[in-house]
Amino acid sequence: MKKTGYADINGLHLYYEIHGSGQPLIVLHGGFGSVETFASSIELLAKTRQVIGVDLQGHGRTGDIDRPLSSEALGDDVAALIAHLGFEKADVLGYSLGGGAALQVAIRHPERIRKLVLVSTPFARDGWFPEARAAFDAFGPHVAPMLKQSPVYALYEKIAPRPQDFERLVEKTGTMMKRDYDWTARIDDKSFPPTLIVVGDADALRPAHVIEMFAKLGGGLRDPGWDGSAGRSASRLAILPGVTHYDIVQSPALVAAVEPFLD
Secondary structure, rough: OOEEEEEEEEOEEEEEEOOOOOOOEEEEOOOOOOOHHHHHHHHOOOOOOOOOOOOOEOOOOOOOOOOOOHHHHHHHHHHHHHHHOOOOOEEEEEOHHHHHHHHHHHHHHHEEEEEEEOOOOOEHOOOOOOOOHHHHOOOOOHHHHHOOOOOOHHHHHHHOOOOHHHHHHHHHHHHHOOOOEHOOOOOOOOOOEEEEEEEEEEEEOOOHHHHHHHHHHHOOOOOOOOOOOOOOOOEEEEEEEEEEEHHHHOOHHHHHHHHHHHO
């Protein structure tokens, strides 16, 4: 049984839905997605915890506002939602666009996160393969007619409060995708929450960058010894076999990786 609601925060009428009970876990979809993106994973995760699915600015049931799309603003929204729901802290899981938002919660509002899960999310734009960055640079309003023929738009048209805003979402997303960024310097394993990095072995992220991310969180730097006494990071890395950036959220292996880390 799910509970749905809206939080009026930062000028947004932000949609969320709650499944299950227990330790709260905020789940954030990728670009052009919605809570439905994680439907199968939410069902499994909600067996042992309280899962809060969120529709980010301009996505799903959350209408757009006169504000650019940015990871920083989306992260502020998520932190405000955690407070709005009355939680001191929550676990936060984000995928791609939602992963950027989740990362910003940890950077800008670390007091609000217990554990962080980043799914197919780099620390810097350079972390994407060159082909992915080229696709980002080529993305813009001209792709809206093509997207309108896809299942992405079919769901958006069905649930969005203003379906006519789709072209504006495409334009804002294109602007956001072209922005250069590197948040690596803001990440410190001493002050950062325990983090699980999850990628597919055929992801759009460069494997070398993923290893650099894990090292920045204190992982993979030394042999901890047979009994672990030499120390190891509180963060973890999961590389899912046979999985791409585009099907990772549907993979049963995602929940199998996430649950032990959160527990």
